[in-house]
Amino acid sequence: xxxxxxxxxxxxxxxDRKTGIGVVATHTAIFLALMxxxxxxxxxxxxxxLFFPLPSDIVVSFYRLYITQxxxxxxxxxxxxxxxxxxxAGSALGIGLALIVGMFDRVRRYxxxxxxxxxxxxxxxxxxxxxxxxxxxxxxxTVIVMLVCFFAPFVNTLNGMASVDDEExxxxxxxxxxxxxxxxxxxxxxxxxxxxxxLRLAMASxxxxxxxxxxxxxxxxIGVLLAQxxxxxxxxxxxxxVFTLTGLGYLIFRSMEALDRxxxxxxxRDRTEVMGRVRAAKWKGLVKEAYA
Amino acid sequence: MTAVASTVSGIRGGPDVSSRSPEAPAVISADNVTKTFxxxxxxxxxxxxxxxxxxxxxxxxxxxxxxxxxxxxxxxGLIDKSGGSLKVHGEETIAPRRDVAMMFQKPxxxxxxxxxxxxxxxxxxxxxxxxxxxxxALGLLKLAGLKDFAFSFPQQLSGGMQQxxxxxxxxxxxxxxxxLDEPFGALxxxxxxxxxxxxxxxxxxxxxxxLFVTHNIGEAIFLADRVFVMTPRPGRLAEIIDVPFERPRxxxxxxTTEFNQLVARxxxxxxxx
Ligand SMILES: Nc1ncnc2c1ncn2[C@@H]1O[C@H](COP(=O)(O)OP(=O)(O)OP(=O)(O)O)[C@@H](O)[C@H]1O
Ligand SMILES: [Mg+2]
Numbered sequence: 001x002x003x004x005x006x007x008x009x010x011x012x013x014x015x016d017r018k019t020g021i022g023v024v025a026t027h028t029a030i031f032l033a034l035m036x037x038x039x040x041x042x043x044x045x046x047x048x049x050l051f052f053p054l055p056s057d058i059v060v061s062f063y064r065l066y067i068t069q070x071x072x073x074x075x076x077x078x079x080x081x082x083x084x085x086x087x088x089a090g091s092a093l094g095i096g097l098a099l100i101v102g103m104f105d106r107v108r109r110y111x112x113x114x115x116x117x118x119x120x121x122x123x124x125x126x127x128x129x130x131x132x133x134x135x136x137x138x139x140x141x142t143v144i145v146m147l148v149c150f151f152a153p154f155v156n157t158l159n160g161m162a163s164v165d166d167e168e169x170x171x172x173x174x175x176x177x178x179x180x181x182x183x184x185x186x187x188x189x190x191x192x193x194x195x196x197x198x199l200r201l202a203m204a205s206x207x208x209x210x211x212x213x214x215x216x217x218x219x220x221x222i223g224v225l226l227a228q229x230x231x232x233x234x235x236x237x238x239x240x241x242v243f244t245l246t247g248l249g250y251l252i253f254r255s256m257e258a259l260d261r262x263x264x265x266x267x268x269r270d271r272t273e274v275m276g277r278v279r280a281a282k283w284k285g286l287v288k289e290a291y292a
Numbered sequence: 293m294t295a296v297a298s299t300v301s302g303i304r305g306g307p308d309v310s311s312r313s314p315e316a317p318a319v320i321s322a323d324n325v326t327k328t329f330x331x332x333x334x335x336x337x338x339x340x341x342x343x344x345x346x347x348x349x350x351x352x353x354x355x356x357x358x359x360x361x362x363x364x365x366x367x368x369g370l371i372d373k374s375g376g377s378l379k380v381h382g383e384e385t386i387a388p389r390r391d392v393a394m395m396f397q398k399p400x401x402x403x404x405x406x407x408x409x410x411x412x413x414x415x416x417x418x419x420x421x422x423x424x425x426x427x428x429a430l431g432l433l434k435l436a437g438l439k440d441f442a443f444s445f446p447q448q449l450s451g452g453m454q455q456x457x458x459x460x461x462x463x464x465x466x467x468x469x470x471x472l473d474e475p476f477g478a479l480x481x482x483x484x485x486x487x488x489x490x491x492x493x494x495x496x497x498x499x500x501x502x503l504f505v506t507h508n509i510g511e512a513i514f515l516a517d518r519v520f521v522m523t524p525r526p527g528r529l530a531e532i533i534d535v536p537f538e539r540p541r542x543x544x545x546x547x548t549t550e551f552n553q554l555v556a557r558x559x560x561x562x563x564x565x
Contacts, residue, residue, distance in 0.1 A: 171400040174368050175465065176388050177417045185413070189404050266403045272445050279406050280443035283430075286423065290430035291439060 053236035058243075061236040072225065076244065079222040082138060082210045083252075086145020091202050093146070094154035095195060102161030102191075103183065119155070123148045124209065127216050141213045141221065148209030149202040156198030160191025193264045200256050207249055317382075318343035319469060319501050320367060324376035327362050327527075332374075335526035336362040339376065342520070342532065344501060346468075349492070351512035352505045352520045353558065359527025360505045364471045367503065368394045380469065390418075393467035397474045399454035401446040407457045408433060408442040414465040425464075432460040435494055452476075452483040459491070463498060470495060470502045477507070485543065488515055496539065509558045510546055519554075521561045531561045 214223025
């Protein structure tokens with residue numbers, strides 16, 4: 001039976017790889033064809049070159065922004081720092097607070113209405129106020145990202161903690177588990193899939209939050225650069241900024257996915273199988289002895 | 293099997309038939325145990341009195357709401373009684389005890405732990421885990437028929453296998469009193485019947501005192517030394533019926549006239565309700 005399962009998994013993996021290569025080839029072809037069409041349409045006067053620069057111009061601008069002028073790096077670094085610090089601080093605050101609140105029923109009941117009201121407020125609306133309070137520098141942008149990244153992890157962590165099964169709690173209690181043991185061995189890991197989903201949501205909005213904050217008012221960051229290029233109608237360079245953000249967003253998405261597969265491995269069938277082998281390896285000596 | 297017996301022997305000697313004799317001191321003794329909910333409006337259990345002797349297998353049978361789970365939870369120390377006295381090993385129960393372990397209808401396994409890590413949970417909660425605890429966990433999994441699945445995660449196991457892991461975990465506690473609240477109730481009939489036979493073998497091997505809740509009259513009689521028949525509204529221990537059949541028992545026992553006479557007797561007690 002176990003053998004059957006592994007061969008099935010292997011077969012699936014093989015299928016995946018096959019289609020994987022095929023998909024990449026197809027999409028590269030489609031992408032190149034679209035770019036070619038765009039180039040032709042622009043050269044033929046079908047697209048207004050003021051708003052739709054030639055793909056070839058964009059490639060040239062890429063080279064300039066990243067290598068000859070190399071001015072994008074500083075701004076990119078700025079934005080990434082805002083996103084990273086804001087995300088870590090905001091979600092840590094959200095998760096931490098939710099864990100404390102989740103452990104105490106009464107605090108949760110008192111806090112609930114305020115959470116609902118705050119959740120109904122569009123986070124970015126607080127942006128100008130934050131900027132007025134913290135100035136035009138990096139601090140205010142980071143604080144805005146923090147606000148954007150606070151709620152999803154907070155709410156998900158609370159939900160995750162509240163959804164623990166009653167029989168599982170009774171099981172821990174019948175084993176005389178302490179409050180702390182019940183928390184670390186049952187409630188926290190049980191809530192992890194939801195916490196991770198909250199983190200993914202937060203991360204997805206973090207980059208957008210940083211950009212909007214930079215649009216509102218700032219003197220550095222990729223949002224500022226983008227606004228400047230658009231303002232001076234340097235569209236090829238503006239598109240370089242947009243594509244850079246696309247790449248960054250994709251990278252963030254993929255790394256969150258990888259983190260998810262690593263941390264909450266049991267929600268993924270293939271990862272679960274791998275972890276089973278990893279754990280078995282740790283017990284090797286004992287198993288040999290016990291099942292000799 | 294000898295390796296298993298030695299790893300399991302921490303619980304109590306071995307199966308000891310003489311311990312089932314009436315003269316042995318009761319491991320659990322209940323005197324007018326009562327439990328009400330909702331400020332006395334719901335009487336979940338009324339005046340239950342009984343003695344359970346070491347190594348006995350008791351089945352609790354009765355319709356939904358007759359207080360079976362309530363009684364088990366009081367013995368487990370999970371809920372307080374409203375009145376009466378309930379002693380485990382001579383001590384009034386006020387909280388969960390080390391020598392009493394409970395198993396539920398759901399396997400209640402932790403999804404992020406392998407089978408053997410789940411079995412090890414009671415040892416972790418009790419303190420530091422030694423290699424002896426680990427060997428014991430492996431031995432109990434073998435006893436439960438899961439030798440080849442020690443490193444499978446719960447979602448890789450069938451419902452019946454998950455309950456076997458839960459059973460191994462129950463034994464890992466080292467408790468000599470096992471409380472099972474419809475442990476196989478969610479499984480299909482074939483798996484359930486098979487696991488019932490396995491359960492008899494395993495608790496016999498470790499010599500534990502067992503309270504087993506079920507809705508199924510045949511199952512209750514087949515497994516037990518005595519059947520507690522309970523009736524609802526208010527929850528009452530209506531009658532205690534002795535089951536005289538020799539052990540080990542084979543499933544074919546359920547086809548005999550004597551067996552079916554007992555089934556009819558339980559039915560008649562329940563019939564009035
Ligand atoms: N926490 C509770 N609050 C209020 N009433 C309860 C509570 N727990 C149980 N009861 C009531 O007590 C009675 C006995 O419940 P119990 O769960 O012990 O029955 P049971 O015999 O285990 O039933 P089942 O076979 O359905 O599991 C029922 O009427 C039930 O509604
Ligand atoms: Mg019940």
